[in-house]
Amino acid sequence: xxxxxxxxxxxxxxxxxxxxxxxxxxxxxxxxxxxxxxxxxxxxxxxxxxxxxxxxxxxxxxxxxxxxxxxxxxxxxxxxxxxxxxxxxxxxxxxxxxxxxxxxxxxxxxxxxxxxxxxxxxxxxxxxxxxxxxxxxxxxxxxxxxxxxxxxxxxxxxxxxxxxxxxxxxxxxxxxx
Amino acid sequence: xxxxxxxxxxxxxxxxxxxxxxxxxxxxxxxxxxxxxxxxxxxxxxxxxxxxxxxxxxxxxxxxxxxxxxxxxxxxxxxxxxxxxxxxxxxxxxxxxxxxxxxxxxxxxxxxxxxxxxxxxxxxxxxxxxxxxxxxxxxxxxxxxxxxxxxxxxxxxxxxxxxxxxxxxxxxxxxxx
Numbered sequence: 001x002x003x004x005x006x007x008x009x010x011x012x013x014x015x016x017x018x019x020x021x022x023x024x025x026x027x028x029x030x031x032x033x034x035x036x037x038x039x040x041x042x043x044x045x046x047x048x049x050x051x052x053x054x055x056x057x058x059x060x061x062x063x064x065x066x067x068x069x070x071x072x073x074x075x076x077x078x079x080x081x082x083x084x085x086x087x088x089x090x091x092x093x094x095x096x097x098x099x100x101x102x103x104x105x106x107x108x109x110x111x112x113x114x115x116x117x118x119x120x121x122x123x124x125x126x127x128x129x130x131x132x133x134x135x136x137x138x139x140x141x142x143x144x145x146x147x148x149x150x151x152x153x154x155x156x157x158x159x160x161x162x163x164x165x166x167x168x169x170x171x172x173x174x175x176x177x
Numbered sequence: 178x179x180x181x182x183x184x185x186x187x188x189x190x191x192x193x194x195x196x197x198x199x200x201x202x203x204x205x206x207x208x209x210x211x212x213x214x215x216x217x218x219x220x221x222x223x224x225x226x227x228x229x230x231x232x233x234x235x236x237x238x239x240x241x242x243x244x245x246x247x248x249x250x251x252x253x254x255x256x257x258x259x260x261x262x263x264x265x266x267x268x269x270x271x272x273x274x275x276x277x278x279x280x281x282x283x284x285x286x287x288x289x290x291x292x293x294x295x296x297x298x299x300x301x302x303x304x305x306x307x308x309x310x311x312x313x314x315x316x317x318x319x320x321x322x323x324x325x326x327x328x329x330x331x332x333x334x335x336x337x338x339x340x341x342x343x344x345x346x347x348x349x350x351x352x353x354x
Contacts, residue, residue: 017268027268031288034248035235035257044252058212064266067244068258071211075221075249080212083245091194091204111208 002046002174010175013039014155028155028177030126034068043069043174047124047152048076050172054149057120058082062108062137063089065126069154073124082114082121084137095143099136108133110140117145128153128173131162138169179223179351187352190216191332205332205354207303211245220246220351224301224329225253227349231326234297235259239285239314240266242303246331250301259291259298261314272320276313285310287317294322305330305350308339315346 002010013033020027033039051059051073060082061070067083074081087096087107094109115121121141128134128151138148148169156162156173163171179187190210197204210216228236228250237259238247244260251258264273264284271286292298298318305311305328315325325346333339333350340348 015269020268029268031260031267031269031291035259035291037235037251037254037256040248040258041252041255058214061245064241064244064262067241068238068248068260071217071245072249072252074214075218077214078218079214081217081245082212083208085241089241090208091197091206092192092208114208114212 001050001172002042006042006046007175010039010042014175028127028157030065030154043154044072044076046174047073047154050152051077051122054122054170055120056122056149058115058122060084060110060121060123060137060141062123062125062133066124069126069152070124073122073152082110084108084110084123084140095140097136097140097143099132101132108136108140110144112144115141115144115146119146120149121146122149122152124152126154128156128160128162128166128171130160131165134162135165138166178227178349179219183219183223184352187216187219191352205304205334207242207331220331221249221253223351224250224331227329228254228299231299231347232297233299233326235292235299237261237287237298237300237314237318239300239302239310243301246303246329247301250299250329259287261285261287261300261317272317274313274317274320276309278309285313285317287321289321292318292321292323296323297326298323299326299329301329303331305333305337305339305343305348307337308342311339312342315343 015029059074071081096109150170153173192206194204236251248258273286327347330350
């Protein structure tokens with residue numbers, strides 16, 4: 001887990017953008033953190049430290065911002081990376097899951113042969129908000145016989161209680177708001 | 178540069194998918210490579226080896242597949258990562274470029290404050306095809322006063338002559354077809 005000083009250092013690099021993606025929402029912009037070499041390396045180091053406490057066969061990342069962290073962690077652990085993508089992006093046979101958004105629905109897909117029965121999967125994304133996306137990803141991985149070893153996030157919006165939806169699984173986040 | 182044995186090992190992991198994204202096209206599917214821990218690490222090692230020959234201040238990656246490699250390289254070099262995203266995804270002030278596709282056009286954006294004048298940028302993507310996207314990204318970075326230090330790709334489809342469009346810049350690719 002990061003020290004209080006490390007959390008403060010990372011938070012300092014995250015920018016609040018008002019009214020994005022729509023009016024009334026304050027967006028946590030991590031591009032200002034990512035462009036700082038030391039902060040990027042610190043995030044990787046801290047995520048790897050958490051992942052090493054688990055028994056991880058592969059690291060899955062959710063398109064697009066999960067792709068920034070998951071392969072970095074996977075390569076450091078010496079395991080593979082599995083992309084979970086928006087509908088229609090993966091070229092081979094997929095399984096998919098559709099989930100509710102505030103308005104309408106969205107779909108995510110994973111290659112059918114991405115995960116074998118019993119594979120232990122760490123799922124990485126940038127942000128834990130309501131937990132709806134993560135819950136859907138768990139379903140997707142379990143459909144293929146994979147085992148969710150845990151979820152890891154850079155940022156957790158604790159007031160949205162996403163962790164409650166993921167009660168069955170170990171969850172870590174580096175920064176909480 | 179990878180040895181012939183390393184290239185053969187990586188090529189073995191890349192899957193041809195016929196008729197994706199549309200009829201007549203044979204798609205190079207890298208998910209089968211990414212899910213193999215040794216291959217993922219080999220790609221990272223080889224890209225870092227090339228990047229170390231350059232003078233890189235930041236590594237930029239093009240959404241979505243460029244995000245898989247660019248942050249991994251950046252963290253290893255100890256420099257920052259800059260995302261270049263599809264239209265409407267970046268929350269702060271952006272500059273954008275629109276480029277021609279076979280049918281219609283597409284747009285990419287970068288944050289205005291992502292790059293300062295004189296910043297030396299290595300641009301990473303998974304695939305060099307016709308070079309149209311890369312050329313547009315160069316324009317985007319140069320608009321902000323950045324200097325393209327080079328382009329790096331996992332795969333180059335040499336028969337599409339994308340390198341000709343990037344003549345002004347150093348270009349490396351790990352695998353050629």
